Amino acid sequence: xxxxxxxxxxxxxxxxxxxxxxxxxxxxxxxxxxxxxxxxxxxxxxxxxxxxxxxxxxxxxxxxxxxxxxxxxxxxxxxxxxxxxxxxxxxxxxxxxxxxxxxxxxxxxxxxxxxxxxxxxxxxxxxxxxxxxxxxxxxxxxxxxxxxxxxxxxxxxxxxxxxxxxxxxxxxxxxxxxxxxxxxxxxxxxxxxxxxxxxxxxxxxxxxxxxxxxxxxxxxxxxxxxxxxxxxxxxxxxxxxxxxxxxxxxxxxxxxxxxxxxxxxxxxxxxxxxxxxxxxxxxxxxxxxxxxxxxxxxxxxxxxxxxxxxxxxxxxxxxxxxxxxxxxxxxxxxxxxxxxxxxxxxxxxxxxxxxxxxxxxxxxxxx
Numbered sequence: 124x125x126x127x128x129x130x131x132x133x134x135x136x137x138x139x140x141x142x143x144x145x146x147x148x149x150x151x152x153x154x155x156x157x158x159x160x161x162x163x164x165x166x167x168x169x170x171x172x173x174x175x176x177x178x179x180x181x182x183x184x185x186x187x188x189x190x191x192x193x194x195x196x197x198x199x200x201x202x203x204x205x206x207x208x209x210x211x212x213x214x215x216x217x218x219x220x221x222x223x224x225x226x227x228x229x230x231x232x233x234x235x236x237x238x239x240x241x242x243x244x245x246x247x248x249x250x251x252x253x254x255x256x257x258x259x260x261x262x263x264x265x266x267x268x269x270x271x272x273x274x275x276x277x278x279x280x281x282x283x284x285x286x287x288x289x290x291x292x293x294x295x296x297x298x299x300x301x302x303x304x305x306x307x308x309x310x311x312x313x314x315x316x317x318x319x320x321x322x323x324x325x326x327x328x329x330x331x332x333x334x335x336x337x338x339x340x341x342x343x344x345x346x347x348x349x350x351x352x353x354x355x356x357x358x359x360x361x362x363x364x365x366x367x368x369x370x371x372x373x374x375x376x377x378x379x380x381x382x383x384x385x386x387x388x389x390x391x392x393x394x395x396x397x398x399x400x401x402x403x404x405x406x407x408x409x410x411x412x413x414x415x416x417x418x419x420x421x422x423x424x425x426x427x428x429x430x431x432x433x434x435x436x437x438x439x440x441x442x443x444x445x446x447x448x449x450x451x452x453x454x455x456x457x458x459x460x461x462x463x464x465x466x467x468x469x470x471x472x473x474x475x476x477x478x479x480x481x482x483x484x485x486x487x488x489x490x
Contacts, residue, residue, distance in 0.1 A: 125387040131340040136249075136306060137268040141226060145273025146201040147175065147280065150317055163193055169322070171197070176323035179284055202226070206277045221281070225250070225274060229267055232301055233278040235285075241294030242286060246278045248311055249302025254336050255371045256357075258401060258432060258440050261301040269306070272313035279318055279326075296326055299334035299355070305341035315352060328352050334399065339376040342384040346391040355397040355428070356385065360407045361419040369403070382419065389423060396425045401432045402448060404441035410454045417458035427455060427462035 149157065155168030167189060174186040183189075183198040209230060210222035217237035224230050234245040252259070253266035283293050296318065298304045304311045311333065318326045332353035335342065345354065360366035367373040376384075385396055398420065402408040416427070431448055432440055443451075448464060455462040 125383055125390055127343050127387060130343075133306075133308075133338070133340055135269075135309075136266065138271055138310070139225075139227060139268060139274075141202065143200060143202040145205045145271055145277065146171075146197070146203055147205075147276040147317070148271050148273030148313065149201075150313065151320060151322060158193075161193065161196060163190070167193065172320075172322055176280070176320075179280060179287065202273075205274050206281055208281070219282075219285070221278075223278070223281070225270075231270070231274075231278075233282060234300065235282050235293075242291055243295040243297060244279055244282050244293050245297045245300045246275055246314075247300035247302055248275055248298060248304045248307045248314075252302045253306070254303050256336065257369055257371075258403065266302070266306075269310060270302075272310040272317065275310065275314040276317050279324060283324065293324065293326065295330040295332075297332045297334070299332070303336055303338065304333050305335045305338035305345070308341050308344065312348070315350070332397070336370055336372050337376050337381045338372070339380050339384045342381075342388055346384075346388040351394070353397065354388065354394065355399055356381070357401075358398045358416075359401050359403075361412065361415040365407055365412075369401075369407070378419070385423060393424075396423055398425055398427045399430060400427055401430045402443040402451065403432050404443045404447070406440070408443040408447050408451055410450060413451045413454035414458060417455055417460045420460065421458075425461070427460055429462060429464045431464070 151168060151172045153168075154171045155165045158167035158171075159165050170188055171186065174180050174189075178185075180186060180203075182203060183194045183201075186194055186197075189197075205226055206223040208221055209224045210220075212220045214220075219235040221233045221235075222230055223233060229250045231247040231250060233247060236243045236245065247270065249269050250267035251264050252262045255262050279293055279296065286292060298311060298315075315328075315331060315333075318324045319328055319331065328351040332355055333345075334355040334357060336357045357370070358366070359369050361378065363373060363377050366378060388394075389396065400407075400416065420427070429448065429452060431443055452462055452464055
C-alpha cells in the first residue's frame with residue numbers, strides 16, 4: 124500500500140490579465156450563475172453553452188434567443204475571439220498544424236491528426252515551457268505564461284469549426300502540446316470538464332489523454348480526481364543519469380519518487396498508464412536499456428509507446444536506426460512488456476512539438 128505524502132504547494136505561474144476574459148473559460152454552471160447575477164433566468168446560461176459548443180457561433184450577436192441587452196453585456200464583458208490563425212500547414216497524410224496568435228501577441232501550436240478511428244487534436248497548455256527537456260523545441264525561450272482555460276478550449280473549437288466544413292468531428296484529445304499540463308493544473312482540469320460536458324462538445328473522458336513529464340505532487344492530485352481520463356508519462360529512460368540529461372525535471376522528482384506516485388495513481392484508479400519513451404540514437408535505445416525499462420515498470424499495468432525522435436534543428440540528437448527500433452521493441456516484448464511504435468505523422472511539415480512556433484516566432488524562442 125502506497126501512502127500519499129503530505130500535500131505540497133506548487134507555485135502558480137502567470138495567467139493573462141485581459142480586460143475581457145474568454146467566455147470559453149466558463150463552465151455551464153458558471154454561465155448559469157452569471158445569468159442569474161445579471162438578472163436573467165438561469166436557463167440563459169444553458170442557451171449560451173449551446174450556442175458556443177453546439178452551434179459554434181462566432182459572435183454574441185448570433186445568439187438570437189438571448190435578449191439583445193444580455194448579448195450586448197456579454198460582448199462588453201467577455202471575449203469570443205482569443206485565437207488568430209497565423210499559419211495553417213497540411214501534410215500529405217492529412218495532419219494539420221495550426222499556429223495561433225493570442226491576444227497578447229504570443230503564439231501557440233495545435234495539431235489535428237487523422238486516424239482510422241477518428242480525428243485527434245493535440246492541444247497546448249502553456250506559452251513555452253520551463254521543463255527544459257533537451258530534445259524538445261517547446262522549451263526554447265522558456266516559459267512565458269500559462270493559458271487560461273478558455274484559450275485551451277478555443278483550440279478545440281477552432282479545429283472543430285475547420286472540421287465542420289467536411290462534416291467531421293473531433294473524436295479525441297491529447298493534452299501534450301507545448302508546455303507541461305500539470306504546471307497549469309487548475310486551468311487544464313477546467314478545460315477537460317468543459318470539453319467533456321454532455322451538453323457541449325461531448326468528448327468522452329476515455330477519449331482524452333493527458334501527459335506529464337513527471338510533476339509528482341500533481342500526479343497524486345490527479346489520482347484523486349475521480350475522472351476516467353487516460354494518463355501518460357514521458358519517461359524516456361529508466362536510469363536516473365540518462366533521464367536527468369534528457370529531462371532536468373528528474374533532478375526534482377527522480378525515478379523512485381515518480382514510480383511511487385504512479386503506483387499510488389494505479390492503486391487509486393486501477394487504470395492503465397501509458398509510458399512515452401522517445402528513442403535517441405546511442406543514448407537510450409539499446410537492448411540493455413529495454414531490459415532496464417522492463418524491470419522498472421514490471422509491477423504496473425501499463426503500455427509503452429516507443430517514439431522515434433523527430434529531428435529538431437535546434438537540438439543535436441541522432442535518430443535511432445530502424446533496426447535498433449525494432450530490436451528495442453522485440454526486447455520489451457520478450458520481457459513481457461506491452462509496447463508499440465508510434466506511427467509517424469506530419470513528417471513533411473514542422474512535425475516536432477514547438478518546431479513551427481520556433482520557426483515563425485523566433486523572438487519568443489531565442490535562448
